[in-house]
Amino acid sequence: MIILNGGSSSGKSGIVRCLQAVLPEPWLAFGCDAFVDALPARMQASDEGIAFAADGGVSVGADFLALEAAWRDGLVAMARAGARIVVDDVFLGGAASQQRWQKALGELPVLWVGVRCTSAVATGREVARGDRTRGMAASQAEVVHAGVRYDLEVDTTHTESLACARTIAARVG
Numbered sequence: 001m002i003i004l005n006g007g008s009s010s011g012k013s014g015i016v017r018c019l020q021a022v023l024p025e026p027w028l029a030f031g032c033d034a035f036v037d038a039l040p041a042r043m044q045a046s047d048e049g050i051a052f053a054a055d056g057g058v059s060v061g062a063d064f065l066a067l068e069a070a071w072r073d074g075l076v077a078m079a080r081a082g083a084r085i086v087v088d089d090v091f092l093g094g095a096a097s098q099q100r101w102q103k104a105l106g107e108l109p110v111l112w113v114g115v116r117c118t119s120a121v122a123t124g125r126e127v128a129r130g131d132r133t134r135g136m137a138a139s140q141a142e143v144v145h146a147g148v149r150y151d152l153e154v155d156t157t158h159t160e161s162l163a164c165a166r167t168i169a170a171r172v173g
Helices: 012-022 032-038 062-080 095-105 119-129 136-140 161-172
Strands: 002-005 028-031 050-052 058-060 085-089 111-116 152-155
Touching (some): 002 012, 012 161, 032 062, 062 085, 119 136, 152 161
Parallel strands (some): 111 152
16 A cells, blocks of 8 residues: 555645556545545544534544544555555644544555645645635644654645655556
């Protein structure tokens, strides 16, 4: 598995698409955005699900955490069954989020990749996208990396997704 962690609009999804193009074997891509989109509508604005504050803050409740654990365990099961998996995630809990992944992974090999981007550039991307609550990029830019240990870090502030993907692919191969 390859697990990419970075704040909103840091460039993770673009890197994942490029990784799928440059890696010689097929890799399945799964992202936390698709997981959130798969939640029932009633959980997308509730204390027990996920809530997005006007300032860009994100909070999650017990029901969200339970479903997220099942999602994570399902991805790990696919990897154990032989699928190559690349995950695009946002570690809102910093090191605690990584520890939940580590517990699920056990001894399964994983490449931990930190995706960084300055808050200003990520905020510009956020505005251009138009599908995010303003302030998410700035509020997540550093907190998602707090206490997280990586095998490799890339910075998309001035580096294109393809170049970042090639750097990651070199570590995989």
